Amino acid sequence: MTKHILITGANRGVGLALVDAYLADGWQVYACCRQPEQATALQQRRQAHPTLTLLALDVTDHTAITALSRQLADVSLDLLINNAGYYGPKGYGFGNTDADEWREVLEVNTIAPLKLAEAFYPQLSRPQPGIIACLSSKVGSMTENTSGGGYIYRSSKAALNSVVKSLSNDLLPQGIKTVALHPGWVQTEMGGPNALISTSTAATGLKQVLDSLEAHQSGSFLDYQGNLIPW
Numbered sequence: 001m002t003k004h005i006l007i008t009g010a011n012r013g014v015g016l017a018l019v020d021a022y023l024a025d026g027w028q029v030y031a032c033c034r035q036p037e038q039a040t041a042l043q044q045r046r047q048a049h050p051t052l053t054l055l056a057l058d059v060t061d062h063t064a065i066t067a068l069s070r071q072l073a074d075v076s077l078d079l080l081i082n083n084a085g086y087y088g089p090k091g092y093g094f095g096n097t098d099a100d101e102w103r104e105v106l107e108v109n110t111i112a113p114l115k116l117a118e119a120f121y122p123q124l125s126r127p128q129p130g131i132i133a134c135l136s137s138k139v140g141s142m143t144e145n146t147s148g149g150g151y152i153y154r155s156s157k158a159a160l161n162s163v164v165k166s167l168s169n170d171l172l173p174q175g176i177k178t179v180a181l182h183p184g185w186v187q188t189e190m191g192g193p194n195a196l197i198s199t200s201t202a203a204t205g206l207k208q209v210l211d212s213l214e215a216h217q218s219g220s221f222l223d224y225q226g227n228l229i230p231w
Helices: 013-024 040-048 062-071 099-119 151-174 199-211
Strands: 004-007 028-033 052-056 079-082 131-135 177-182 221-223
Touching: 004 013, 013 028, 013 040, 013 199, 040 052, 062 099, 079 099, 099 131, 099 151, 131 151, 131 199, 151 177, 177 199
Parallel strands: 004 028, 004 079, 028 052, 079 131, 131 177, 177 221
Antiparallel strands: none
């Protein structure tokens, strides 16, 4: 039976690579981005793959999230990947934090994943319980933070990890697994050209982790190779 996945931020980077990985495995893919009509790479893939559906979604628009859930009310989801992310400003130091940008980063990275989980809970509950995967980052680890700085992005991912832990506690009794994933340092617009791995390497690794995810791993923080990251 065909499996179904919803991916946010699917128009580029790791999100687009995840679309490719799941299409290659025969999944029905629902790919979300803000302006799908301008997402050239996704448009090209849709022409080649009838199992790809493109959907317009701004993850900070909670009314739009609810509307999309209603639009997909009859779809049973095996996997929801909260991939959409926003880094915010770079290069600022202590004393120069832009609070408005901080709020925007929190809206995208922390609040949106929870609102999507709430909205698509019905689809993830049937017929078999699905998985909620949230793309986090190792920079959100308290233990790994030995260099300071990065207040905005770090705090948004640390808060996301807390959301994942609470979701797992609330939803695992119904069989829905939740996990925070670090994709590695990836060669994307966010990761930069000096990053260590390609988007396809990250996506392949993330898919392997999710394909084999067990109940006891729910609520954990894993990298793309399946290694546990300390909180």
